[in-house]
Amino acid sequence: MKTFAIILISIWISVQTVAQVAPQKYFVEFMDKYNSPYSVTRPQEFLTSRAIERRQKQGIVIAENDIPVNQTYITALRRFNVGFLTESRWFNGVTIYCLNPAIIDSIRLLPFVKHVVKDVNIIKLKSYIPANKYVLEEVLHEYGTPVAVPAQSCYNGNQSYNYGPSYKQIHMLRGDSLHKMGYRGQGKVIAILDAGFNHADTLRAFDSLWANNQILGTRDFVHPGNNVYKEYEHGMEVLSCMGANLPGELIGTAPKASYWLLRSEDYYTENLIEEYNWVAAAEFADSVGADIINSSLGYTEFDDPTVNHTCADMNGNTTPSAKGANLACRKGMVVVNSAGNEGGSAWHCVSTPSDAFGALAIAAVDSNGIRAGFSSTGEATGRIKPNVAAMGSAVIVSSTIGLIMHSSGTSFSSPIIAGMAACLWQAAPDWSCNDISRAIEISSSKSMHPDSLLGYGIPDFVRALKAVRVPEYETQKQVVVYPNPFTDVFSVEVNVPAEQEIDLVLYDQLGRIERYIRSYRAGAGTSKISFPGMAAMKNGNYMLKVAGRDFVSNLSVVKMATK
Secondary structure (H helix, E strand, O other): OOOOOOEOOOOOOOOOOOEEEOOOEEEEEEOOOOOOOOOOOOHHHOOOHHHHHHHHHOOOOOOHHHOOOOHHHHHHHHOOOOEEEEEEOOOOEEEEEOOOHHHHHHHHOOOOEEEEEEEOOEEEOOOOOOOOHHHHHHHOOOOOOEOOOOOOOOOOOOOOOOOHHHHHHHHOOOHHHHHHOOOOOOOOEEEEEEOOOOOOOOOHHHHHHHHOOOEEEEEEOOOOOOOHHHOOOHHHHHHHHHHOEEOOOEEOOOOOOEEEEEEOOOOOOOOOHHHHHHHHHHHHHHHOOOOEEEEOOOEOOOOOHHHOOOHHHOOOOOOHHHHHHHHHHHOOOEEEEEOOOOOOOOOOEOOEOOOOOOOEEEEEEOOOOOEOOOOOEOOOOOOOOOOEEEEOOOEEEEOOOOOEEEEEOHHHHHHHHHHHHHHHHHHOOOOOHHHHHHHHHHOOOOOOOOEOOOEOOOOOHHHHHOOOOOOHHHHHHHEEEEOOOEOOOEEEEEEEOOOEEEEEEEEOOOOOEEEEEEEEEEOOEEEEEEEOOOOOOOOEEEEEEEEOOOOEEEEEEEEOOOO
């Protein structure tokens, strides 16, 4: 199911249904990267200096999965006369298309091929029949009433911004306060993974981006070499939430950041291949040194129902795109993803890759901070998802004809957060990607009582900037677990300087919640909290998350068999 899912208000469309079978597409996974000409000791040969610097600042080592796919294997595949679409160094494979299944059978037998994933790609223009509001909300977005504002010059170089009707969506997060401090995303790079950026090269909302060379480049991972500015407009609208600079009309959350515009999504189909496109685009973002990925995309069900996901799959590390998102986070990027707009449908839970352990899944609220009914929930995931929320109902965005419009969906709450994350990281340049994500969660309105609807709530980015990053040695002193390993009970000692509420959550290796204690009132000094009755738990490793007012500590605990 397509989860640009931007809520419809009213639109009339007549589209003829056209169906044709496109070349079949496959992901071919290789066994290894043996005899590669590349080495982790020479990363400058396959990563930009900016990508290397991002890793170095966060203590991230160059790993084997950073090395490009073995070109010898690709050369061998070319002899089969198949078409090549994308490469994935993280997944160590390539996506190809081929009309002849017999050729694929031969490829499977190659000694260096580990696995072949099939994805039959049916290309069709979906017909939109406004039979009822429910169906329309499921499949398409549209603009609301144009916002009436006087035409003004596009570029704003002053110290403060005239936000016009976009004020609410930024002020809700206290983003305007960070802007006044001079933090507008300067020096940070955001990669936008989307379905196209129609007219973003000509619309007045982006004049300042072009004037200051803030558009760093584009790539199309659906049809390599295509012009992304002639594709679907959804990515342009997403970009306007971050990069627009129309004084008195629309100011984005990071108008001074730089942007890569990456097309990974084919709007007219929904197939598993698009998750592999997503991973390829995320890898590219990594290689060019992007700091933040915004993905207003989500995957649930497909044109071929045999490969459909289920809510049970939204466990953080099952789907291709979730695995890719987790790897992107491990490479030092902040991944911000729309939670999805299925809150009122049969599929109600968050979509992938927002379910990924490392991704910030963004829910939607209205201008009063009330959850939008369409915003997907974290029910059935067993973890805190979505992570946080931002305005996603009646958001001010740019249209393809240059007017600003109201539009709704988590597709817009996500970039609003991504842009603010860039401003926060600019203000705290020594923080890691995990520090940024943690500060956003800690600063949020429901940080002490997170739930499956809005997660940790609506962030306060001024508070996030003041968040205390506790060094590792201090964290170990602040939170102590014993005995560890344990058999049937363990205790946690928490040392805090002032009375506050403490949340303790024990996760298994799949990120599912095993036990939790919410809102434990800890007094100043040392408090002891016990987790009894654990004898029946499976043996193995678990992760304990302890969160207070200004700290979060993650500790590994081990369950052993009772002797």
